[in-house]
Amino acid sequence: MNGPEPSGAYDDHEDDSGLGGPDHGDEPGPGPGRSPRIPMPRASVEDNGLPLPAPPPPERPVFDHPVLKSLLGAWALAACSVEEATAVEEHLGSCGACADEARRLREAVGLLQRPESLDLDPGLRTRVLEACLDRRPPRIPVPEWAAAYDAETARLDALLQDFGDAEWHAPVRLRWFHGDEATTRRTTVAGVIAHLLSVDGLVAVALGLDDPLGEVPSARPTPAERTEAYWRASHFPPTRAVRAPWREQSHNLVRTVSFTGGGAGRMPIPYGDFDLPLHDAMLDRAFECWVHAEDIADAVDYPYDPPSPRHLHRMIDLAARMLPTALAHRRQAGLAAPAHHRHLVAAGEPGRSLRLEIEGSGGGEWLIPLDSPAAKGSAEHEVAHVALDGVEFCRLAAGHVPPQEAAAGQVGDREAIRDVLFAAASLSRM
Numbered sequence: 001m002n003g004p005e006p007s008g009a010y011d012d013h014e015d016d017s018g019l020g021g022p023d024h025g026d027e028p029g030p031g032p033g034r035s036p037r038i039p040m041p042r043a044s045v046e047d048n049g050l051p052l053p054a055p056p057p058p059e060r061p062v063f064d065h066p067v068l069k070s071l072l073g074a075w076a077l078a079a080c081s082v083e084e085a086t087a088v089e090e091h092l093g094s095c096g097a098c099a100d101e102a103r104r105l106r107e108a109v110g111l112l113q114r115p116e117s118l119d120l121d122p123g124l125r126t127r128v129l130e131a132c133l134d135r136r137p138p139r140i141p142v143p144e145w146a147a148a149y150d151a152e153t154a155r156l157d158a159l160l161q162d163f164g165d166a167e168w169h170a171p172v173r174l175r176w177f178h179g180d181e182a183t184t185r186r187t188t189v190a191g192v193i194a195h196l197l198s199v200d201g202l203v204a205v206a207l208g209l210d211d212p213l214g215e216v217p218s219a220r221p222t223p224a225e226r227t228e229a230y231w232r233a234s235h236f237p238p239t240r241a242v243r244a245p246w247r248e249q250s251h252n253l254v255r256t257v258s259f260t261g262g263g264a265g266r267m268p269i270p271y272g273d274f275d276l277p278l279h280d281a282m283l284d285r286a287f288e289c290w291v292h293a294e295d296i297a298d299a300v301d302y303p304y305d306p307p308s309p310r311h312l313h314r315m316i317d318l319a320a321r322m323l324p325t326a327l328a329h330r331r332q333a334g335l336a337a338p339a340h341h342r343h344l345v346a347a348g349e350p351g352r353s354l355r356l357e358i359e360g361s362g363g364g365e366w367l368i369p370l371d372s373p374a375a376k377g378s379a380e381h382e383v384a385h386v387a388l389d390g391v392e393f394c395r396l397a398a399g400h401v402p403p404q405e406a407a408a409g410q411v412g413d414r415e416a417i418r419d420v421l422f423a424a425a426s427l428s429r430m
Contacts, residue, residue, distance in 0.1 A: 063087045069098055076105035125154050126308075145265055145279035146257045148286035148311035153250040156293040159304065160243055163189070168240045170299040174292075176399035176428035180335060183399075185430060189299060190238035191231065192292050195430070197246040198230040199223040199288070203281050204249055206269050207256045212245060222272030224430045257282065280318055287315045291398040306391050312362030316390055319397045319427055320356055320366040324373035327423040335426075336419040339371040350378030354412075354420050357387040370416055384412030386420065396421070399428025 061083055063071070068091045074080045075088045092099045142150055172192050174185045187195070201212045202223070213230055221229070231238075257264065257278070265279035276284060290307055297304035306312055330336040345351040353367045367377025387409035388396070395401045403421040410417050 061087070063091075065091075065095070068095075069101075072098060072102050072105055076102060076109050125158065126151050140258050142254060142258050143261070143265065143279070145314070146254060146282045148307065148314055149250075149282045149289070150254045151311060152286045152289040152293070152307060153247075153254075156289055156296075157243075157247055157250075159293060159297065159302070160189075160193070163240065163300070165240070167300045169237075170296075172295050172299045174295065174430055176430055177425040179333075179426075180422065182402060183430075187231075188237060189296050190240060190242050192296055193242045193246050194230055194234070194238040195227045196289060196292060197242060197249060198226040200246075200249055200253065200285055201226065202271065203253055203269055203278070203285060206267060206278070207253070207260070209249070209252055209256060212249060220270050220272050222429075225272070227430060253282075280321075283314055283318045286311065287318070287394070287398075290315075291394075291400070306394075307362075309361035312390055312394070313364060316358055316362055316364070316393060317366070319394070319424065320358075320368065322427055323356075323368050323420060323423050324370075324375075326426050327368075327370070327419060328373050330419070330423055330426060336422070337415050344371055345375050347372070347374035348376055350381055351375035352381050352383050352416075353377040353379070354384045354386060354416050355379070355382050356420070357385065357409075358390045358393055359387060360390040362390045368420060370419070382412075384410070384414075384416045384420075386410055386417055393424070397424050397427045399425055401425075 063084075068088055071080060071084055071088050075085060080088065088102075092102055168190045169188050172187055172189055174187060174192070174195070176183055197212050205211045213226060213233070218225055265277060267278040268275040269278055269281035271281075286307075294304050307315065327336060331338060351372060352370045354370055356366045356368055358364055358366075367379060367382070369375035369377050370383070388406065392401065392407055396403065396406050403418070403425045406421055408417075408421065
């Protein structure tokens with residue numbers, strides 16, 4: 001048909017030239033003094049307002065059966081990469097032979113790993129306190145000679161915190177030496193805590209605190225007499241209720257000796273037929289707390305570690321200092337060889353001695369005078385040498401290891417060695 005050309009054809013022509021858009025109508029094109037229009041690209045399918053599609057995921061590696069089977073060991077040890085672990089686990093769902101092998105490998109790995117306890121470490125409290133006190137010393141510090149008691153009562157309290165009725169009534173056999181004979185007494189976990197409560201009461205009374213026994217018939221009761229009195233006064237066997245008074249008393253003891261300061265360390269504490277200065281009595285109570293905590297842990301089949309080396313050394317030192325007196329008491333009772341009169345010396349003078357060498361953490365060497373508690377140990381007059389592990393020596397002093405069975409290295413006078421080992425066992429009591 002004849003006539004003017006449609007405007008749409010012109011628009012398409014302009015669009016193809018790249019000089020104008022599709023809908024400019026009669027708008028003049030470029031001319032003198034005008035800048036050419038910037039060409040606009042055609043709308044694409046992606047510009048319709050919809051989000052751009054996500055890029056395709058990377059291709060996962062493909063493992064064949066021999067490779068997956070070789071990865072089972074690393075998978076059991078949790079040593080595979082994410083891709084390898086995913087591939088192995090998908091394969092186990094479809095391959096019964098590999099699934100059985102994977103199960104056996106996982107069980108073997110479980111046997112290699114030490115089971116971790118869900119209980120808090122009993123030493124955690126001590127470590128946290130030490131870290132805090134290193135940064136900010138306490139206004140009223142615990143005396144060094146009471147630190148072992150504070151630590152051991154805290155460790156035992158941590159052991160007891162989750163005990164149920166079955167554990168509190170678990171049977172425990174207390175062991176000690178009387179003369180040359182091993183002695184035992186059957187009780188329960190609660191009965192052991194009652195024993196510690198009653199004997200710790202010796203220190204409490206001397207410091208002016210309440211006596212857990214109330215009135216005691218004997219003026220100077222022994223630890224065994226106090227324990228028997230407490231057990232008899234109970235209408236029923238001790239239960240978990242005994243933990244609260246024992247815990248409160250131990251806290252009061254530490255608090256009181258801290259307020260009294262280091263000067264009170266020489267205060268005598270009566271133990272029935274002998275006295276101990278307060279600083280030694282607190283070490284003695286720490287030692288017995290540890291020993292009976294091990295008795296309790298054995299009764300409930302729970303692991304229990306020895307004290308820290310610093311505290312263990314102090315306990316060993318106390319036992320070594322008590323050996324000359326214990327040896328003299330055994331000699332008076334006719335249980336040890338008589339002193340060599342030709343070797344008797346004045347108080348404070350050197351005399352025949354046994355070298356006690358304690359190995360391991362907390363160890364050291366002590367020269368034990370043999371013929372008189374007042375004599376001075378002397379390397380020049382050494383007649384025997386005994387070597388023992390530190391924990392083994394403490395268990396000997398607790399009456400838990402017979403002197404004949406103590407794993408000791410021995411050199412020198414056999415009679416002196418025997419007398420000292422039996423004197424160490426005689427330090428034990430209920």
